[in-house]
Amino acid sequence: MSNSVYYCGGKNSLSRLTFNKLVSSLGCHIFSARLLHQYHFVDEPMNWTEAQTYCRKKHTDLATIENGEEVMQFRNTFLPFEYNSKVWIGLYSKLNWEWSDGYEGPGADYKKWKVNEPNFYIDNELCVASGGNNDPWHDDPCSKNHRIICNNGAKLDPKFIIVKEGMNWPNAQKYCRENFVDLATLRNDNESLEIQTMVENGWAWIGLFRDPHIYWSDGSSFSFKYWFTGPKPLNSLSLVCGVADLQASGKWTLFPCDRKLPFVCYSTRVIRQVVKLRMKPGDSSVDLNDPAVKEDLLKKFQDRLKTRGVKGVTLKWIKQSDGKVFHKDGKSSQKKKRNKSEL
Structure with missing residues (x-):
C-alpha cells in the first residue's frame, strides 16, 4: 500500500x-x-460551599489551576472587572492533627499553640515543634532540623527524653521508635510545660502532625502549587478553603470556609x-x-x-x-x- x-x-x-x-x-x-480552562468571575459573595454549589450548577466546578499558563488565564479573567482582592477557588484541606503514636485517649485533642499558630506560613508546615522558655507550639516544615522529644514510658505514664541531635521530623520519628517508644504525645498543660523546660531555648519536635493532603473541588490531582508565602491562620479550624489573592498575583492562601467572598468557576469547552x-x-x-x-x-x-x-x-x-x-x-x-x- x-x-x-x-x-x-x-x-x-x-x-x-x-x-x-x-x-x-x-x-x-x-x-x-x-485548550485551557475557561474561567468565570462571579461577583456575588458566598461562602465556599455555596460557591461550589453555584459553580457546579451553572458551569463545571470552582476554579482549578494546574499550571503556570492557567495562572495567567485565571488572572486575565479579571481584566474587564474593577476587582482586585480575594476570591474563592476550588482548593480545600482537612486539618486532621494526629499523634505519632496513634494516641486517641483522654487529652488527645489538647493543643498549646503559640499566638497566631498554626499558620501554614510556607508550604509543607505539617509538623509541630515546641519552643522553650514558655514558648508554645507552632507548625513548621517537616524538613527542618530540630532537637527532638521522645517518650520512653507508657502512653498514660510518659517519660520524656530530649535528644539534642538535630534532625527532620520523619527521621526524628524513626529515631524515637528505634531507640525509645515514639515521639512525645502531650495531653495537658503540665506535660507541655515540662517539655518547654527541657527545651530551654530554640525548638524541638514533638509527635503532632497533620494530613498533608490538599484537594481540588473537582477531584483534580494537586501537584502544581502557587502558595502565598506569609501567615495563613488555621487556628483551631478543622476545614479550610482556598483563596486566590489578586493583590498577590493570584497566589493562594487559606481561609475559614464560612467567609463570604466572590468566587471563580470554570467550564470546559x-x-x-x-x-x-x-x-x-x-x-x-x-x-x-x-x-x-x-x-x-x-x-x-x-x-x-x-x-x-x-x-x-x-x-x-x-x-x-x-x-x-x-x-x-x-x-x-x-x-x-x-x-x-x-x-
Missing part, C-alpha cells in the same frame, strides 16, 4: 510542539492547539478538531482500514500521550462518506506514474 491519508479527531489539550514531537517518530505530521495525518506503512500488505489495525494505532497514540503525562485527550477515527478512514494518496500514485513514464 502506498502513502495513505487518514483523519482522527476529539478533545485535545496538547500544545502543537508536544503533539508534533509525539507523532514525528511515527512518520506522521499533525497540527493541534491547546469541548473542541472537536480534525487532524490530518500522512502515513506510509512499512508492510504494504497491511490494511489500515482493518478494525484491529485501527484500534492498535489509536492505542499506540494514547500510550504515547500517557508516557508524556498528557491527560484529558481522546482520539477517535472519523469515517469518510464511503465508510473508510484511510485512502491511498492520489498525488503519490500520480507521481509514481510520472516517474515510470520518464523511464
Whole structure:
C-alpha cells in the first residue's frame, strides 16, 4: 500500500510542539492547539460551599489551576472587572492533627499553640515543634532540623527524653521508635510545660502532625502549587478553603470556609478538531482500514500521550462518506506514474 491519508479527531489539550514531537517518530505530521480552562468571575459573595454549589450548577466546578499558563488565564479573567482582592477557588484541606503514636485517649485533642499558630506560613508546615522558655507550639516544615522529644514510658505514664541531635521530623520519628517508644504525645498543660523546660531555648519536635493532603473541588490531582508565602491562620479550624489573592498575583492562601467572598468557576469547552495525518506503512500488505489495525494505532497514540503525562485527550477515527478512514494518496500514485513514464 502506498502513502495513505487518514483523519482522527476529539478533545485535545496538547500544545502543537508536544503533539508534533509525539507523532514525528511515527512518520506522521499533525497540527493541534491547546485548550485551557475557561474561567468565570462571579461577583456575588458566598461562602465556599455555596460557591461550589453555584459553580457546579451553572458551569463545571470552582476554579482549578494546574499550571503556570492557567495562572495567567485565571488572572486575565479579571481584566474587564474593577476587582482586585480575594476570591474563592476550588482548593480545600482537612486539618486532621494526629499523634505519632496513634494516641486517641483522654487529652488527645489538647493543643498549646503559640499566638497566631498554626499558620501554614510556607508550604509543607505539617509538623509541630515546641519552643522553650514558655514558648508554645507552632507548625513548621517537616524538613527542618530540630532537637527532638521522645517518650520512653507508657502512653498514660510518659517519660520524656530530649535528644539534642538535630534532625527532620520523619527521621526524628524513626529515631524515637528505634531507640525509645515514639515521639512525645502531650495531653495537658503540665506535660507541655515540662517539655518547654527541657527545651530551654530554640525548638524541638514533638509527635503532632497533620494530613498533608490538599484537594481540588473537582477531584483534580494537586501537584502544581502557587502558595502565598506569609501567615495563613488555621487556628483551631478543622476545614479550610482556598483563596486566590489578586493583590498577590493570584497566589493562594487559606481561609475559614464560612467567609463570604466572590468566587471563580470554570467550564470546559469541548473542541472537536480534525487532524490530518500522512502515513506510509512499512508492510504494504497491511490494511489500515482493518478494525484491529485501527484500534492498535489509536492505542499506540494514547500510550504515547500517557508516557508524556498528557491527560484529558481522546482520539477517535472519523469515517469518510464511503465508510473508510484511510485512502491511498492520489498525488503519490500520480507521481509514481510520472516517474515510470520518464523511464
